[in-house]
Amino acid sequence: MAAPSATVDDNFLTHEKGILSWLCTLDHKRIGLMYLICVLSAFLLGGSAAMLIRAELWTPGPTLIDHQTYNQAFTLHGAVMVFLVIIPGIPAALGNVVLPLMLGAKDVAFPRLNLASWYLWVIGALCLITSLITNCADTGWTFYTPYSTTTTTSVIPALFGAFILGFSSIFTGLNFLTTLHKLRPAGMTWFRMPLFLWAIYATGIMQILATPVLGITLLMLIVERAVGIGIFDPALGGDPVLFQHFFWFYSHPAVYIMIVPAFGVVSEIFPVFSRKRIFGYKFIALSSVAIAVLGFLVWGHHMFTSGQSIVAGTVFSGITFLIAIPTAIKAFNWIATMYKGAVHLDTPMLYALAFLWVFSIGGVTGMFLSVMSTDVHLHDTYFVVAHFHYVMMGGAITALMGGIHYWWPKMTGRMYPEKLGRIGAVIVLFGLNLTFLPQFVMGSRGMPRRYYNYLEEFQPMHQLSSLGAFTMGLGFLLVAYYLLRSLKTGPKAPDNPWGGNTLEWQTTSPPAYYNFHTPPVITEGPYEYADWTYDAKVGGYVRISKQAKS
Amino acid sequence: MSHATAPSHDADHAEGHGEHYPFLAHHFDTPEQQFETGKMGVWLFLATEILFFGGLFCAYSIYRALHPEIFEYAHYYLDTKLGAINTCVLIISSVTAAWAVRNAQLKQTNMLVINIVLTILCGFGFMGIKFIEYSHKIHDGLLPGHAYHPAEPVWELPIYKAKYGEEGAAAEGGEHAATGEHAATGEHGAAEKGGEKAPAEAKHTGYVKPLMGPHEFNREPRDVQRFFSIYFCMTGLHGLHVLVGIGIWVWLLLRARTGEFGPKYFGPIDFAALYWHIVDLIWIYLFPLLYLIH
Numbered sequence: 001m002a003a004p005s006a007t008v009d010d011n012f013l014t015h016e017k018g019i020l021s022w023l024c025t026l027d028h029k030r031i032g033l034m035y036l037i038c039v040l041s042a043f044l045l046g047g048s049a050a051m052l053i054r055a056e057l058w059t060p061g062p063t064l065i066d067h068q069t070y071n072q073a074f075t076l077h078g079a080v081m082v083f084l085v086i087i088p089g090i091p092a093a094l095g096n097v098v099l100p101l102m103l104g105a106k107d108v109a110f111p112r113l114n115l116a117s118w119y120l121w122v123i124g125a126l127c128l129i130t131s132l133i134t135n136c137a138d139t140g141w142t143f144y145t146p147y148s149t150t151t152t153t154s155v156i157p158a159l160f161g162a163f164i165l166g167f168s169s170i171f172t173g174l175n176f177l178t179t180l181h182k183l184r185p186a187g188m189t190w191f192r193m194p195l196f197l198w199a200i201y202a203t204g205i206m207q208i209l210a211t212p213v214l215g216i217t218l219l220m221l222i223v224e225r226a227v228g229i230g231i232f233d234p235a236l237g238g239d240p241v242l243f244q245h246f247f248w249f250y251s252h253p254a255v256y257i258m259i260v261p262a263f264g265v266v267s268e269i270f271p272v273f274s275r276k277r278i279f280g281y282k283f284i285a286l287s288s289v290a291i292a293v294l295g296f297l298v299w300g301h302h303m304f305t306s307g308q309s310i311v312a313g314t315v316f317s318g319i320t321f322l323i324a325i326p327t328a329i330k331a332f333n334w335i336a337t338m339y340k341g342a343v344h345l346d347t348p349m350l351y352a353l354a355f356l357w358v359f360s361i362g363g364v365t366g367m368f369l370s371v372m373s374t375d376v377h378l379h380d381t382y383f384v385v386a387h388f389h390y391v392m393m394g395g396a397i398t399a400l401m402g403g404i405h406y407w408w409p410k411m412t413g414r415m416y417p418e419k420l421g422r423i424g425a426v427i428v429l430f431g432l433n434l435t436f437l438p439q440f441v442m443g444s445r446g447m448p449r450r451y452y453n454y455l456e457e458f459q460p461m462h463q464l465s466s467l468g469a470f471t472m473g474l475g476f477l478l479v480a481y482y483l484l485r486s487l488k489t490g491p492k493a494p495d496n497p498w499g500g501n502t503l504e505w506q507t508t509s510p511p512a513y514y515n516f517h518t519p520p521v522i523t524e525g526p527y528e529y530a531d532w533t534y535d536a537k538v539g540g541y542v543r544i545s546k547q548a549k550s
Numbered sequence: 551m552s553h554a555t556a557p558s559h560d561a562d563h564a565e566g567h568g569e570h571y572p573f574l575a576h577h578f579d580t581p582e583q584q585f586e587t588g589k590m591g592v593w594l595f596l597a598t599e600i601l602f603f604g605g606l607f608c609a610y611s612i613y614r615a616l617h618p619e620i621f622e623y624a625h626y627y628l629d630t631k632l633g634a635i636n637t638c639v640l641i642i643s644s645v646t647a648a649w650a651v652r653n654a655q656l657k658q659t660n661m662l663v664i665n666i667v668l669t670i671l672c673g674f675g676f677m678g679i680k681f682i683e684y685s686h687k688i689h690d691g692l693l694p695g696h697a698y699h700p701a702e703p704v705w706e707l708p709i710y711k712a713k714y715g716e717e718g719a720a721a722e723g724g725e726h727a728a729t730g731e732h733a734a735t736g737e738h739g740a741a742e743k744g745g746e747k748a749p750a751e752a753k754h755t756g757y758v759k760p761l762m763g764p765h766e767f768n769r770e771p772r773d774v775q776r777f778f779s780i781y782f783c784m785t786g787l788h789g790l791h792v793l794v795g796i797g798i799w800v801w802l803l804l805r806a807r808t809g810e811f812g813p814k815y816f817g818p819i820d821f822a823a824l825y826w827h828i829v830d831l832i833w834i835y836l837f838p839l840l841y842l843i844h
Binding site for chain 2: 105107108109110111113170174177178182208209210211212213215216217219220223227228229231233236237238239246514
């Protein structure tokens with residue numbers, strides 16, 4: 001359709017005004033920003049719960065809160081961080097903003113469905129949070145039966161919230177998959193797609209194939225609790241382990257729903273800040289898909305101690321090892337991308353490098369846990385806690401932070417203060433390691449997870465861990481402070497501050513309402529930087545050919 | 551739902567630049583692209599539906615594999631005749647739905663309206679019969695979990711007696727353990743004779759062989775309520791989908807009456823029909839799995 005008669009100042013932020021123009025918008029960029037605001041608010045809530053947990057664990061026994069409140073706090077922390085922050089964080093928030101831009105499309109395939117997903121997210125989030133806070137659900141985020149069917153706290157609203165959130169996630173995945181298939185402009189072949197889009201594609205497959213199973217599982221659990229149909233209740237002939245199978249059939253792929261988009265983000269950051277074409281493009285692209293496929297076959301490694309057969313355990317363990325291969329392919333390709341590149345240590349790159357280190361620690365300790373014999377020792381200890389925080393916090397959240405900084409100029413049209421950005425990144429990284437490294441040690445010495453009380457010999461470790469958590473909290477507050485301030489006082493962002501060659505950098509910052517004033521023509525891959533050169537007057541990169549012409 | 555958000559066109563000459571398509575959304579280049587996109591969205595949605603039901607089918611298979619006797623026993627409580635009628639009703643409605651797509655493509659507005667009305671009527675017919683079935687179940691106490699209090703055991707049911715004969719059905723009364731002299735071979739001829747079974751041994755030793763045979767139920771297996779858990783979950787969720795489908799058809803009926811659909815724009819009818827077919831298909835699996843157990 002005809003491009004809007006737009007002046008240069010007309011962009012998606014100023015195109016329409018008023019709160020209703022946001023709440024009723026069908027524009028993917030605005031929906032993405034609304035997701036971002038919500039996700040970061042949830043992050044604040046989940047983070048506060050984490051601070052409360054770490055403060056409580058400063059001393060053995062009661063410190064600040066009683067044990068029931070403590071159970072609620074870790075349930076709140078886990079459920080909010082998993083369902084409200086990490087799962088929608090990169091795909092729904094950043095993905096919504098940049099996916100059509102990177103693809104060269106005007107919008108996602110189903111804009112109204114996209115807005116509906118956001119509303120579903122809000123409804124689900126409100127259900128989940130209010131039920132966790134007011135009704136004191138204390139099951140942990142995994143809702144394991146038989147505890148979740150017998151506890152006296154009210155679990156149904158929390159389950160219902162997670163159920164709704166699942167559908168939000170399904171519809172987002174469906175929308176993105178369809179967009180990637182059907183809205184590619186001429187010239188945008190599969191292997192010219194930026195790697196972030198490949199990651200979103202793999203994520204979409206998992207969202208569509210795994211999340212419905214969580215939906216039906218939660219629905220069965222709701223019915224079970226409401227009327228006692230006994231599908232998971234041994235007293236009525238049901239099987240509680242069946243719940244675990246169903247739950248992990250979703251929730252293991254969900255782990256990759258959380259981390260694969262993070263791979264996508266750092267795959268964008270590494271080549272741009274190394275000024276060098278990505279190494280092994282096809283391998284990185286297809287390894288995302290390989291992870292998506294293998295991710296469906298490993299759910300049993302969460303259940304080594306749930307009484308499944310040794311044969312099943314061995315198979316699950318073996319396939320789990322296999323997942324290390326595509327993951328390592330990515331890591332080595334990122335390193336090879338930096339090799340002999342002109343590495344710029346801007347904030348997004350700092351987060352990407354942090355990701356590489358921290359995620360590798362998380363990944364390698366995952367191998368300890370996928371060995372059945374060591375898992376029996378480490379199961380349900382702080383070792384597991386440290387492992388998945390290194391992956392989720394160190395992986396997904398670090399990449400989310402990197403992505404937010406990387407696309408901040410594009411999303412808001414403002415630059416954040418670079419120096420504060422670097423300081424923030426270093427503080428967060430330091431706090432992260434200080435929090436979770438001691439937990440590996442504690443866990444391998446037998447400190448069980450989720451415990452309110454602990455032996456005195458663990459106190460120094462717990463205090464180190466708490467100090468790290470507080471440091472990290474301060475770091476995030478600093479990040480929040482300068483990002484919010486930059487909205488008002490930040491210098492205007494150039495169109496291409498980092499010199500990226502993906503399509504979102506070839507429109508204005510912030511983009512026009514219909515994304516591109518003239519439809520982009522795609523003639524080369526997304527990681528060719530020869531045409532771009534830094535222009536100090538603009539404060540960003542410009543095309544050499546354009547300069548030569550003028 | 552995806553079909554609601556993806557109005558689309560089928561255009562014979564999409565590249566006709568001058569032509570104006572009232573339903574073409576701004577982010578599509580051609581009506582064809584819009585239709586293709588909508589169609590893919592619906593197919594993906596149907597994939598999620600299959601996985602959604604897949605959880606229940608998985609639970610069904612596991613419990614049936616572990617405890618086949620429960621399913622063989624409890625299925626006698628279901629009314630095969632009503633189930634069969636419902637299957638026919640849904641298949642007919644799928645025909646009218648498919649026909650409606652053709653009507654929309656050919657812009658036969660009157661036939662389109664008639665076919666949509668027929669589809670809706672079939673949907674209501676299905677739900678009506680389901681209502682009758684459910685009320686019988688509730689009346690007879692055939693409910694999941696703790697609510698399971700059957701009014702009468704299977705061997706007292708007329709269906710069971712008609713099939714295996716009065717004598718064979720009631721042979722041992724309700725108190726005694728069944729015997730396994732005739733293993734689960736399904737010899738109906740033998741079943742007719744019924745009384746031939748040799749209960750003496752079991753009576754004296756107290757040894758209970760597993761209840762496997764279709765004619766051997768003179769004692770209730772353990773945890774029969776589990777069948778009704780699965781039954782109500784599966785048929786209930788399916789019924790909910792039929793209701794949603796009826797809602798979609800009513801909405802499309804209102805739109806169809808204005809003559810909105812034609813060769814250039816029939817996507818919504820097509821997508822609704824696809825959804826309706828998948829709901830139909832799920833029932834076609836549910837019917838034998840729940841009603842026709844042998």
